[in-house]
Amino acid sequence: MVNITKDNFNLAQICESGQCFRMFKESENLYSVIAGNRYLEVEQQGNKCTFYCDETEYEEFWKNYFDLDRDYAGYIKNIDPKDEYLLDAAAFGSGIRILNQDLWEMIVTFLISQQNNITRIRRCINNICERYGEKLTTSSGKAFYTFPEAGALAGLKEDALMECNLGYRSKYVVRAAGSVVSGEVDLETLRGLPYQQAREILLKLYGVGGKVADCICLFALHHLEAFPIDTHINQAMTGHYASGFPSDRYKGYEGVMQQYIFYYELFR
């Protein structure tokens, strides 16, 4: 196991924040996370965390997954002292980090997220993993399901995922899987592209519009300048930024501010 002390890192906030649906609250201070073939348990008391994995796995994977080397305190410090709303939002969600999640998983997750609520998105993802993912067992004997590869979903009937409660989004996911498997949209290429270019390619996927593309850019490709605008952000924009969000001031990390605002609007 690995012990760290870290500010601006809060598992509860990250778990609730609606960017990751493969993180589960196991008990008051204990969370589990599934990423790829990995299963992790993390415990948090204040700013002290225990990662139940070896040093190598922490250094090579989880540190980056949770974006632990980035200076979020610096981002918050740069907030316009006159912008009370953003100061409040950032203070409220100051433990949020933008995770580095799997690209294909984020494509599917945010296709499902549209016109949907967080509780039901979570259930959809669980259903897909249990139905089409691989069942693995941890060294301590706990079973969990991986997120299915595109190949496991391509070729399904377009409405097959309605049995996983996706509703009309089923065909979006099945068609996206087809586009990825055929190479029409190449994930490896996507990973090497700057924000605008990656966004444009993502928009070619059926069911991916501007908002979903931005979520994928932010949560998988770690383009922190992506600023997804959904109903809640829209509301905050009209309510607090009638003359536009001051993205110049937060250039390159607008997406971090977006997360503070989103979380604040949803849970304050």
Next chain:
DNA sequence: ATACAGGTCTTAA
């Protein structure tokens, strides 16, 4: 009951 969830696509002016 009816509106609303981290929207997008289709169709019609």
Next chain:
DNA sequence: TTAAGACCTGTA
């Protein structure tokens, strides 16, 4: 180019 409608489904 813009704007209304349709779309699955659970919750309040």
